[in-house]
Amino acid sequence: MSPIDVAKARRETPGCESVVHLNNAGASLMPDVVLQAVIEHLELEARIGGYEAAAREHDRVEAVYDSVARLLGSSRDEVAIIENATRAWDMAFYSVDFQPGDRILTCGAEYASNYIALLQVAKRTGAVVQVIPDDEHGQISVAALEVELARGARLVSLVHVPSQGGLIQPAAAVGRLCRAAGVPLLLDACQSVGQLPTNVGELQCDMLSATGRKFLRGPRGTGFLYVRRELIEQLEPPFLDLHAAEWTGRETYVMREDARRFENWETSYATKLGLGAAVDYALGWGLDPIADRVQGLAASLRTQLQSLPGVDVQDQGVEKCGIVTFTVEGVTAQAVVARLSAEGINVSLTPASYSRLDLGGRGLEAVVRSSVHYYNTDEEIQRLVDVVALR
The missing domain is CATH 3.40.640.10 (Type I PLP-dependent aspartate aminotransferase-like (Major domain))
Incomplete structure (x- = not known):
């Protein structure tokens, strides 16, 4: 079991009541304090x-x-x-x-x-x-x-x-x-x-x-x-x-x-x-427990997205963090972001112009960027996967 008390973290984060926030690499939900x-x-x-x-x-x-x-x-x-x-x-x-x-x-x-x-x-x-x-x-x-x-x-x-x-x-x-x-x-x-x-x-x-x-x-x-x-x-x-x-x-x-x-x-x-x-x-909370939970949630999200037909996870590196980027075959990244937003799920769009040497060099026009934090839950990750699967 994670040493992070997720229920407590969510109680102390007002935004958890109204949105599935998987855009923590953009701006996380602030806690009450x-x-x-x-x-x-x-x-x-x-x-x-x-x-x-x-x-x-x-x-x-x-x-x-x-x-x-x-x-x-x-x-x-x-x-x-x-x-x-x-x-x-x-x-x-x-x-x-x-x-x-x-x-x-x-x-x-x-x-x-x-x-x-x-x-x-x-x-x-x-x-x-x-x-x-x-x-x-x-x-x-x-x-x-x-x-x-x-x-x-x-x-x-x-x-x-x-x-x-x-x-x-x-x-x-x-x-x-x-x-x-x-x-x-x-x-x-x-x-x-x-x-x-x-x-x-x-x-x-x-x-x-x-x-x-x-x-x-x-x-x-x-x-x-x-x-x-x-x-x-x-x-x-x-x-x-x-x-x-x-x-x-x-x-x-x-x-x-x-x-x-x-x-x-x-x-x-x-x-x-x-x-x-x-x-x-x-x-x-402790930086090590935060890192463990964030990386665990992100690994779960990558695994589930990779299991979907036509979905490609675009992350690289030996060690990975809480940012999970992906593309969907036949659907623009903009359309995926809009569909998730309509379902109350926050993610973001990263166009190639933000990192031309990387994304441009890999021939990617844009990617969907989802990013988890320790207050996110397995159920929230599942909601994102379910919406992406409906392409």
Whole structure:
């Protein structure tokens, strides 16, 4: 039996009463404790004022940094709370001083938002983007990466769990190679944080970006960035303000010494507190039990979908997570998503434009993306399978 008390998790998740939510890779259903944290602070702002509410809740806001640090196995001064995962990734990436000829190594599963940034920086600076080939399992080839690292690189960008499929990249192996080569690793953990343990020491990443809204079950508009302490002082963010730096003289400024140099002054205190509540809630269940249940549910869903005539599960990788992608012969992915939505089942559509190297390279125009979480049930999975079977 799973150590997760599923009935309790569902009682504490209001949305479970009204929808079959299998779109956790998009945005999970928030538990009550997260919802209340956001609402209570907004109500406080309405009663006494925004600045005053922030001052009153100062200690609780500061505790969010401690919670994220516990989640990642880092120090609190290595954590920045940022408005979303894309901006967190951007703040780290655009802080690197790329020069002409610098090599940026990435993977075939890179997400569109990240790859567009890679292309923009290459165009601006003369840096070169090189895609490391996949191995026979569809994940980044560690052997090929080792060869390219030996040739020199300025940065490695790796998506831990691709948005468009169920594979878990061998991030720890990549991290070991990067650390040995002295090349920083920027890890996009947007889809892994909250469903898998993500200890930055074990992963040996130098920077990690993540969101609150997906498997962490936090509010939208929240994210965070980890930067290894030894790297912080080497990075100057692409923009600074009076929070990230101090104006020390008419023509001088000094950046903060901690990771908050990647933040800016204005922030949503309500959603920041909601993020902290979501992190604490996940830690309360335990990341290992969460991962076990999520991967078990996803494996069951893959098996059942694969048994249906004309249905192809499109997930790759040796180790797989809670994201399950599939296509149905003769039916567009858009039509499948619409049919499931009409039956009160939330999934999402992933077009090839979100990951051209991966989906486009496999000749897939789009896939249906379903994604389970620990509060989902076998009955909900069966409902999805039954609707797909009616094609």
